[in-house]
Amino acid sequence: MRKRRILLLIPILLSSAIMLLPFAWMLSASLKTNVEVFKFPIEWIPKNPQWRNYVTIWSKIDFGRFYFNTIKLTVIITLLQLATCSLAAYAFAKIDFPERNALFVAYIATLIVPFQVIMIPQFILFRRLGLVNRHLALILLQAFSPFGVFLMRQFYLSVPNELVEAARIDGLSEFGIYRKIMLPLSKPALASLTIFTFVFVWNDFLGPLIYLHSGHLRTIQLGIRMFISQYTAEYALIMAASVCSLIPVVIVFLACQRYFVEGITLTGLKG
Amino acid sequence: MKRTTRNRLVAYSFLLPNFIGFLVFTLIPVIAALGLSFMKWDSYSPMRFVGLRNFQTMLKDSSFKIAFWNTLYFTGLTVPLTIVVALILALALNKGLRSVKVFRAIHFFPHVASTIAVAVVWQFLYHPDMGPINQLLRLVGVSDPPRWTASVTWAMPAVIIMSVWKSAGYYMVMFLAGLQGIPGHLYEVATIDGATAWQKFRYVTLPLLTPTLFFVLTMNLIYSFKVFDQIYIMTEGGPGRATMVLVYYIYLQAFVNQNFGYASAMAAVFFLLILGVTIFQFRLQERWVTYLD
Known part of the structure; x- marks a missing residue:
C-alpha cells in the first residue's frame, strides 16, 4: 500500500513541478537584470535581486492607470451582474408565468453562441451608440451575462419550493422572499459568480x-501587450509587469479556492 | 387582479434589468450576426446586400483555408492531449493522497492566471537561442533543438503545449468531481468478485466516468476552437501563416481591415463549425455515454 502511494505521488509531483516552474521562472526573472534573465543553468534565486524593477515599471508606462481601469471595470461589472442576474434568476426559478420557458430558452440558446461570433454586430451597435473607446461599452457588454442568470437559476432550483410558498402564505412580498430568503441562502452561488466574473x-x-483604443483607457492586459511591443528587450521589466498583473488573481484564488471548485460542479456536471 | 397577470407583472419586474441588457447587447447582435454575413460592408462605403458572395470569396481565400485547417490542427491535438493528461492526473490524485487540495490548487492555477501573462512567459521559455527549454534540450544532447515560435513547423506545437499546460488542471478538477461521484460499493462488489485493478478501471471507473468525459470533451472542443489570446501574444498568426487560426483571422479582417461583412460571414462559418461538432457530439452520446440511473 505504502509503495503504491509513492508510485502515485511521482506523476503528481512531476506535473506539479511542470505547472509551477513557469511561474517560478517568471518571478525569478522579474528580479534580475536583462543580462541575467537567460543565464543557464538557471539561477532560481537571484544573488542580487533587482527590486528596483518593480518601481521602474510604474514609471515606464502608465501602469497605475491600467491597474485602476481594470479594478474599476471589474468592480462595476461584477456588481451589476450579481444584482441583475440574481433578480432574473429568481423569476426563472420561483415565479410561474406563461412566457417563462420560452424566455429561458432564449437565454440558454445565446449561451452557446461564443462572443467571437457576435463581436462584430456588437461593435457596430456600440459605434452607432457612440460608445466605442469608452469603458461604458465593456460594462454594458458584460454586465447582463446569460451565464450568470443560468448559474443563479441552477442554484435557486435547489431551494425547496415549499419554503417559498410558506413565505408567500405568511404575506411576504416576492421581493421580500428574494431579499430575505433567497439571497442569504445563495451565498455560495453568489460567491462563485463573483469569482467567475x-x-x-x-x-x-x-x-x-476591440473597444479601448486610447492609452488612458487601457486595462492591465492591454498594458502588458503594449509594454512588450515598446520595450522588446526589457525582459526583466516585462516579467515584473506580468507578475503584477497576476497578483490580484492569486490573492482571490488563494482566499476563495473552494468556490472555484463549487462553481465548476454547480454549472457543469449536474446540469 | 388575476393570478397570472399578477405573476407576470412581478416576474417581469424581476427580469427587466437583466433582460433589457440581454436583449439589446446579446440577443439582437446574435440575430444581426446572421444578416451581416450577406452584406458587403467595409465601413467606408454604405452597406449593401451581396447574397452569397462573401461565402464564395471565402472558398478562394487561401488565408481563410489555412486558418480553418490550423484551427482543426490546434483542436485535434489540444483536446485529446488535454483530456489524457487531465484524466491520468485525476486518477492518480483520487487514490487516497493526503494533500489532494494542495495539488488540486497547484494544477488549477494556470487556468485562472491570465493567458496574456502566461503566454508572455512561455514566449521567453521558448526563445530559440537563449530560452531555458532549448538550453535544457542542448544539455541533454539535442544539438539542434526546435526553434519553436520562430519556426513554421514548430510554432503550432509550441502553442499547443502551452495550451495543454494551461487547461489540463481545470479538466482534472472536473474528472475528480466525476470520480468522487462513483459509488464506493461498486468497487467493493468488484473486489469480492476478484476483479483486478485494471478490470475495476475498465469496467467500473471508465463507464461511470463517461458522462464527465462527454461534458469535458464538449467544453474543451468549443474552448479550443476559440483560441486567440496566446496566438496574438506568442506568434501573431505566424511565422508566415503557420498559426493563423479562425478567430485571429476574423479579428484581423473585422477590426484591422474593417471588412465587417466578410468577417461576419467567416464568423457564421465558425459558428456552424462549433454548432455542427456539438450536435454531432450529442448524437453520438447514446453510443458511448453510460448514465447510472
Whole structure:
C-alpha cells in the first residue's frame, strides 16, 4: 500500500513541478537584470535581486492607470451582474408565468453562441451608440451575462419550493422572499459568480482590444501587450509587469479556492 | 387582479434589468450576426446586400483555408492531449493522497492566471537561442533543438503545449468531481468478485466516468476552437501563416481591415463549425455515454 502511494505521488509531483516552474521562472526573472534573465543553468534565486524593477515599471508606462481601469471595470461589472442576474434568476426559478420557458430558452440558446461570433454586430451597435473607446461599452457588454442568470437559476432550483410558498402564505412580498430568503441562502452561488466574473473581466483581452483604443483607457492586459511591443528587450521589466498583473488573481484564488471548485460542479456536471 | 397577470407583472419586474441588457447587447447582435454575413460592408462605403458572395470569396481565400485547417490542427491535438493528461492526473490524485487540495490548487492555477501573462512567459521559455527549454534540450544532447515560435513547423506545437499546460488542471478538477461521484460499493462488489485493478478501471471507473468525459470533451472542443489570446501574444498568426487560426483571422479582417461583412460571414462559418461538432457530439452520446440511473 505504502509503495503504491509513492508510485502515485511521482506523476503528481512531476506535473506539479511542470505547472509551477513557469511561474517560478517568471518571478525569478522579474528580479534580475536583462543580462541575467537567460543565464543557464538557471539561477532560481537571484544573488542580487533587482527590486528596483518593480518601481521602474510604474514609471515606464502608465501602469497605475491600467491597474485602476481594470479594478474599476471589474468592480462595476461584477456588481451589476450579481444584482441583475440574481433578480432574473429568481423569476426563472420561483415565479410561474406563461412566457417563462420560452424566455429561458432564449437565454440558454445565446449561451452557446461564443462572443467571437457576435463581436462584430456588437461593435457596430456600440459605434452607432457612440460608445466605442469608452469603458461604458465593456460594462454594458458584460454586465447582463446569460451565464450568470443560468448559474443563479441552477442554484435557486435547489431551494425547496415549499419554503417559498410558506413565505408567500405568511404575506411576504416576492421581493421580500428574494431579499430575505433567497439571497442569504445563495451565498455560495453568489460567491462563485463573483469569482467567475472577477477572473473573467480581469483577464479579458479580446474585449478591451476591440473597444479601448486610447492609452488612458487601457486595462492591465492591454498594458502588458503594449509594454512588450515598446520595450522588446526589457525582459526583466516585462516579467515584473506580468507578475503584477497576476497578483490580484492569486490573492482571490488563494482566499476563495473552494468556490472555484463549487462553481465548476454547480454549472457543469449536474446540469 | 388575476393570478397570472399578477405573476407576470412581478416576474417581469424581476427580469427587466437583466433582460433589457440581454436583449439589446446579446440577443439582437446574435440575430444581426446572421444578416451581416450577406452584406458587403467595409465601413467606408454604405452597406449593401451581396447574397452569397462573401461565402464564395471565402472558398478562394487561401488565408481563410489555412486558418480553418490550423484551427482543426490546434483542436485535434489540444483536446485529446488535454483530456489524457487531465484524466491520468485525476486518477492518480483520487487514490487516497493526503494533500489532494494542495495539488488540486497547484494544477488549477494556470487556468485562472491570465493567458496574456502566461503566454508572455512561455514566449521567453521558448526563445530559440537563449530560452531555458532549448538550453535544457542542448544539455541533454539535442544539438539542434526546435526553434519553436520562430519556426513554421514548430510554432503550432509550441502553442499547443502551452495550451495543454494551461487547461489540463481545470479538466482534472472536473474528472475528480466525476470520480468522487462513483459509488464506493461498486468497487467493493468488484473486489469480492476478484476483479483486478485494471478490470475495476475498465469496467467500473471508465463507464461511470463517461458522462464527465462527454461534458469535458464538449467544453474543451468549443474552448479550443476559440483560441486567440496566446496566438496574438506568442506568434501573431505566424511565422508566415503557420498559426493563423479562425478567430485571429476574423479579428484581423473585422477590426484591422474593417471588412465587417466578410468577417461576419467567416464568423457564421465558425459558428456552424462549433454548432455542427456539438450536435454531432450529442448524437453520438447514446453510443458511448453510460448514465447510472
